Amino acid sequence: MNNPTATDALKSNLGEAGSHLKSAAAAASEAIRGAAGSAGDELKLGKATVKSELADGALSALAAGESGGAAAMEQVDQLMDKGRDLIDSAADLIRERPLASFGVAFAAGWIIAKLARSGGGSDK
Incomplete structure (x- = not known):
């Protein structure tokens, strides 16, 4: 009797299924290792890109600071020029109208003195 029994066929099929599952597990393991390797490579590439972008950002910030x-120096120069122009205009006005300029200066001094005395407060 050489006919395989149902039990023999079941064992054979289960053995073959086990062999296929073992091969599938090995393939899955290899695929996971490959994916992990690829992910690691992608991570390294991403890390390098992030570092590069941060370095470029730092260089841009330094350039912006400079x-x-x-x-700021340009603005200071412009303010200084405007101040010189204002002083020159005041000097021209004083030369053209010395008496009026003296009167305005005297009145301004008197007002400032009054404010200073009254600002001292409750000495009265």
């Missing part, structure tokens, strides 16, 4: 200093 430009800000230069812009």
Whole structure:
């Protein structure tokens, strides 16, 4: 009797199924290792990109800081020029109208003195 029994067929099929499952597990394991390797490579690439972008951002910030200093100096120069122009205009006015200029200066001094005395408060 060489006919395989149902039990023999079941064992054979189960053995074959087990062999296929073992091969599938090995393939899955290899796929996971490959994915982990790829993910690691992607992570390294992403990390390098982030570092590069941060470095570029820092360089841009430094350049902006240097430009800000230069812009501030330009503004100071413009303010100084306007101040000189104002002083020149005042000097021209004093030369043209010395008596009126003296009167305005005297009145301004008197008002400032009054405010200073009354600002001292309750000495009266």
